Amino acid sequence: MRLLEGKTVLVTGGSTGIGRAAAIGAAQHGANVAINYASSDDKAASCIAEIEALGQKGLAVKGDVALPETASDFVAQAVDAFGRVDVMVSNAGICPFHAFLDMPAETFERTQRVNMHGAYYMCQAAARQMVAQGDGGAIVAVSSISALVGGEYQTHYTPTKAGVHSLMQSAAIALGRHGIRCNSVLPGTILTEINKDDLADADKRRYMESRTPLGRLGQPEDLIGPIVFLASDMAAYVTGAALLVDGGMFVNLQ
Numbered sequence: 001m002r003l004l005e006g007k008t009v010l011v012t013g014g015s016t017g018i019g020r021a022a023a024i025g026a027a028q029h030g031a032n033v034a035i036n037y038a039s040s041d042d043k044a045a046s047c048i049a050e051i052e053a054l055g056q057k058g059l060a061v062k063g064d065v066a067l068p069e070t071a072s073d074f075v076a077q078a079v080d081a082f083g084r085v086d087v088m089v090s091n092a093g094i095c096p097f098h099a100f101l102d103m104p105a106e107t108f109e110r111t112q113r114v115n116m117h118g119a120y121y122m123c124q125a126a127a128r129q130m131v132a133q134g135d136g137g138a139i140v141a142v143s144s145i146s147a148l149v150g151g152e153y154q155t156h157y158t159p160t161k162a163g164v165h166s167l168m169q170s171a172a173i174a175l176g177r178h179g180i181r182c183n184s185v186l187p188g189t190i191l192t193e194i195n196k197d198d199l200a201d202a203d204k205r206r207y208m209e210s211r212t213p214l215g216r217l218g219q220p221e222d223l224i225g226p227i228v229f230l231a232s233d234m235a236a237y238v239t240g241a242a243l244l245v246d247g248g249m250f251v252n253l254q
């Protein structure tokens, strides 16, 4: 069953990792897909090629999500290309691991701006378009298990993920009257560029695997089902929800 047939789906940070999987997953489910991307034209082009090979339309728009104008530009270009916006997947994020006591102010501030401000501006720009269209929509934010638990080298990062989770809860209230649903996914440890260096430490990787009841770390494709479901009409009565996608890591205390 194709759950997003005929819809227009926007994905931030869509050229790699979870965002790329979400973009391609949306195309597999019948959507036309616009991706925002930060830097690599080649990776963005190869993602669009995969979307088009599935018979869907694709659009790549470069821009730094930390800037408010990137969000309005992304939405405007998607509307120019596809006529409307049905779904925003707010996914772009960074996690430059660093100790708390000597955290450089610029690392802290950049992490806030990309992860938190970026999500805010993107969700707001998409919501404005959906309200103008007048027939609802869906926003899915990629938060994290880190919204619920801490990380020694993530004191700048985990508050942004808690913030994104909270943003979806408040936006669900603000936008419910417009038929716009707002939910988040909370991935556990997923093997992507963001943690490649961290998990190059074999002991750390084994430890994270051992914390996961399903016995393996996640792949970006593990997020396709949860994101597509929340974006789709199957989730028509789901808003303000947060869905852990972590192989059971969060509940595994002892």
Ligand SMILES: NC(=O)C1=CN([C@@H]2O[C@H](COP(=O)(O)OP(=O)(O)OC[C@H]3O[C@@H](n4cnc5c(N)ncnc54)[C@H](O)[C@@H]3O)[C@@H](O)[C@H]2O)C=CC1
Residues within 6 Å of the ligand: 012, 013, 014, 015, 016, 017, 018, 019, 036, 037, 038, 039, 063, 064, 065, 066, 091, 092, 093, 094, 095, 114, 142, 143, 144, 145, 146, 186, 187, 188, 189, 190, 191, 192, 193, 194, 195
């Ligand atoms: N990999 C993991 O274990 C987990 C990841 N997440 C979240 O998933 C999201 C995606 O990350 P991953 O796919 O894991 O890693 P990734 O590094 O492959 O993806 C992040 C994407 O965001 C883009 N990006 C970064 N800064 C940007 C900016 N200023 N403007 C536009 N795009 C920007 C990157 O270019 C990249 O495509 C992030 O928000 C991350 O916090 C959440 C929980 C776990």
Ligand SMILES: C[C@H](O)[C@@H]1OC(=O)[C@H](O)[C@@H]1O
Residues within 6 Å of the ligand: 095, 143, 144, 145, 146, 151, 161, 187, 188, 189, 190, 194, 195, 198
């Ligand atoms: C980047 C980390 O490996 C990853 O990011 C998250 O949000 C997860 O909690 C992991 O710590």
